[in-house]
Amino acid sequence: MVEKQVAILLQQISELLxxxxxxxxGYRQFSIELDQPGDASPVAWLAAQTCYPQFYWQDRDGQQEVAVCGDAYAFSTLLAAQMFIHEYAEFPEISIWGLNAFTYQKQAQKAILFPENALFLPRIEVRLKQGRCRVIVNIFSPFSLRQEVVRTLAFIRALATPAAPSAVASRVLSCEHLPEQDQWRQQVVQALSAIDEGSLQKVVLARKSTLHLDMPLEPMALVAASKAVNHHCYHFxxxxSPSESFLGASPERLFLRQGQRxxxxxxxxxxxxxxxxxxxxxxxxxxxxxxxNQHENLLVVDDICQRxxxxxxxxxxxxAQVMQLRNVQHIQRKISANLLSGDDADCLQRLQPTAAVAGxxxxxxxxxxxxxxxxxxxWYAGSAGYLSLRQSEFCVALRSARxxxxxxxxxxxxGIVAGSDPDQEWQELENKAAGLRTLLSGQVTPVVSQE
Structure with missing residues (x-):
């Protein structure tokens, strides 16, 4: 099992430290790699840990699965993270993980400013790729590496031994939509009016549904349940903290950079x-x-090409091809290009938010x-993923939950375009939210054809 291998590898790394x-x-990196069964998963290992922040990632094709915890260093912007990677280019395995927000706004009622990014260099990484397990320890200090090693050793000793991941047992007591359906209809009518007037071609309107549960929900339990049924998706x-997390099962790639491609x-x-x-x-x-629907997709294509x-x-x-998911199907057009420079911050600035999530x-x-x-x-409709020297990948943070x-x-x-029907678009929200909602105990959300 991967949990036992991780424990052995971490002991060996502790000796190296x-x-x-x-x-x-300065910066130091220690890593050890072993063969391991392809069906193992770091989900249980991460679920057992009590150190934060934590990040989990599985790419859409299931080729790479990563669990990380603890922050050796945090970054306020993607550009700062990119500069760090290039400063320590002699360590090409450095990866920085996390989230990028949809926008930077003030919440009117509570006057809270949300950060634009939640990106960090983890203390511990467990990477599974192509049948091999690699454990990486990152140590960084702007003052004293020796002191940071002491803290890292204490961090490793505090890591928990995992048990089998728990199942999703929370039941829904009540649900509130924001906006409710009548307000949603009004918003769509306002959007269609702006489109008819020519000020907008498309606008993507969103809904937040707050589910009150009978017990706290374990995030990695929900991730494990989603992985089992929501295939062809990024899982992040x-x-x-123990009481706050953000996760999703997104079908959409924001960008993958491999070198200059x-x-x-x-x-x-x-x-x-x-x-x-x-x-x-x-x-x-x-x-x-x-x-x-074809018009809606081509608007996104044209926008990406222009950006x-x-x-x-x-x-x-x-x-165009059809991407089939558990509850919905989408039109997909893949786009590739040769970059003039491998600048992830520039790619993010150009591509996020896409017309598929903003308009x-x-x-x-x-x-x-x-x-x-x-x-x-x-974080909803922002992006989740990682950046590194050789390769970076971010998905659009869709089909997500806090x-x-x-x-x-x-x-x-x-997405609201000319010809959209408010009630059909509401049903589309129901179908998309069902990807996670139906994983909760006793929850079955029916899907209805949109033809």
Whole structure:
């Protein structure tokens, strides 16, 4: 089991840390790798830990799974994280993990300023990739590496031995939508009016559903349950404390950078999915031939291509295909390009937020969202992932939720374009939120065709 291997590897790393370390500023990295069974998972290991922050990541293809905890250093911006990686380029395995917010806004009622980023260099990383397990210990101090080694050894000794991950047992006592359906209809009508007037081409409106539970919800239990049924998705989780975390099962890549090669995509246009093969096939055919959904997707394609101008010397847009998920299906067009420079901060600035989560024109859509949505998105519709010297990858933080002890806030959005119907878009919110909501005990949210 990976848990036993992690314990053995951490003991070996602890012995390495007793080497002579200078009493000066700097960075050191220790890592050990072993073969390990491909079906093992670090989920249970991370769930047992009581140190924060924590971050979990599994890419959409299931090729890489990572659990990290503790912060050796935190970064206020992606640019600062990028500069750190380049400063210590002799350590190409450095990875910085975390979240980027949708926008930086003030919450009107509580006057709380949310940070733009929650990015950190972890103390401990457990990486599973291609049948191998690697444990990495990062040590950084702007003052004294020797003192930081002492703290790191104490941190390692405090790591817990995992047990089997718990199942999701929380039940929903009540649910509140913000906005409620009548207010949602009004917002969609206002958006359609702005589109008819020509000030907007598209705007993505979101809903927050607050579920009150009978007991606190364990975030890694929800992640494990989601991984079992929500396939072809990025799975991510960031825990800030024992009572607060943000997680999701997102189908959408924001960008993958491998050296100078950039991969991104337009994922927009939605229809119901499910287990009935005939309904799924009929829905996919309808989606590929529906003018409203095709128009919505092409708006995103055009926007991405325009934003990348000046940053790439080659750009390739693949033909449309259907991405089938558990509750919904989407139109997907993959986009690749050669970057003029491997600048992750520039890629993020150009691509986030995409037209698939904000709208067009981007600035005017964001202004509309700020004025009309009755809640602050914070991490929802931002991005989650990592950056490193050789490769960086971020997904769009969709199909996501915020856990606050015994409350679960579910987020979902729908793209409003000319021809959108408020009630059909509301049902789209229900279908998208069902990806996580149906994992709770006793919860079954029906999905309805959007044809």
């Amino acid at each position: 007793t080497q002579d370390i200078p009493d000066s500023a 989780m960031m825990a800030f 950039l991969s991104t995509e337009a994922l927009a246009g939605t229809v119901v999915s499910g287990e009935n093969a005939r309904i799924v096939n009929d829905g996919a055919q309808w989606l590929m031939n529906d003018g409203k 990348l101008q000046g940053a790439v010397d080659e750009l390739d847009v693949k033909p 067009l024109p981007r600035h005017l859509a964001q202004v509309f969202i700020k004025h009309h949505e009755p809640f602050n998105r914070q 856990i606050l002890a015994d409350r679960l806030e579910l987020f979902a959005g729908a």
